[in-house]
Amino acid sequence: MTDALLRKLGSFCPFNPKDAALLAGITVDHHTVGAHEDIIREGEVPRDVHLITSGFAIRYKNLADGTRQIFAYLLPGDFCDLHVFILDKMDHGIATLSPCSVVDIPRDTILRLTERPAIARALWWATLVDESTLREALVNIGRRRAEERVGHFLCELLVRLEVVGLVSDNRFELPLTQAELADTMGLSTVHINRVLQFLRGQKFITFDRKSLAVLDVDGLKRFSGFDPNYLHLAPYRTKPVMTPS
16 A cells, blocks of 8 residues: 555655655555545535545546536545645545545644655645646647547556556556546547547557557657656656665
8 A cells, every 4th residue: 555655756756764654654544435436525625635545536527517527537646635724625526436445644644744854845746746737638638639638648647657556568457438538538438439449540559448558658659749747757766765664
């Protein structure tokens, strides 16, 4: 449970053994949330910070006409809501796509973590990356063609999951339906199906109901205009992250 968090935050800032031990300590108590369940709904008052330690979750908003827009994906090692200190109530919902292990972290614990300079810097960096990822999603929907949108999204998942050690031979689990991908891309499910078939026909990807493999990583990145700069991966992210002694 600790590994994804240390890998992600360690990609921003290396930790000494004491910092690593503090982070390990917050992931001891976790609970499972089933697939397609709300972790917190729009309008609810946030109390704890939620950390995803396994599974896929999303940020979303429901519209008055019953449609939904998914605008962010939360992967293992991601905090859902570090902003609970300033929100009176949630302005969006957070839900699971697959069964997730979730840690509920009290505000006091977060404040204690921020007293450690390296951890505070990593948390701040993670928040900035969340914001830059949202900006890129806006560009994706607003300016890229449908095939490029989906390709760019898949490249982002590949890179983010690689950072936390959940990619093998450019293949990763993808518990995502075409309807959910449509809610993300602002397209119909019929259009999404055509896009996926196009990407597969170009030999960029192959997929089944449980996983997706990127066959031509460089080619898909070029085709989609994907530049990982907005994810702000530190040059030393490949160095070993220190673990508790």
